[in-house]
Amino acid sequence: MIALLRFLLMGFVVLTVVYVSVSLYSRAMRRQKLRRHWDEKIGTGDRDAFVRKGLALYDRSLRRRLILGVYIIPMIVVGTIVYIVNYT
Structure with missing residues (x-):
């Protein structure tokens, strides 16, 4: 039983590292797409405000929640x- 708990603890740590890595990568890719979209289509106004608003929408999106599937x-x-x- 202790071996299983150690395995689950180590697995949780590894999955946390994977989750953080995937989450940061996905957010960076979204930021890059927003900047590229602003440069190509909009081009006027406050670029940083556009990116912040897009990332706020991303934070509430389904894609962000699907990354929890890593756990x-x-x-x-x-x-x-x-x-x-054990039981069959």
Whole structure:
């Protein structure tokens, strides 16, 4: 049982690193797309305000929430494997 808890703790740490990396990468890509869109289509006004507004919309988007699958899917898989191995 202690080995399982250690495994889950280490898995949680690894998944946290993966989540932070994917989240920062996705946000950077969104910022880059917003800047490129402003340069190509709009070109007038406050670029930083446009990017801030776009990132605020991104923070509430489905894509941002889907990144949480980095935690959910591996935990479901590990839980299912542990259940199948021990109880069937």
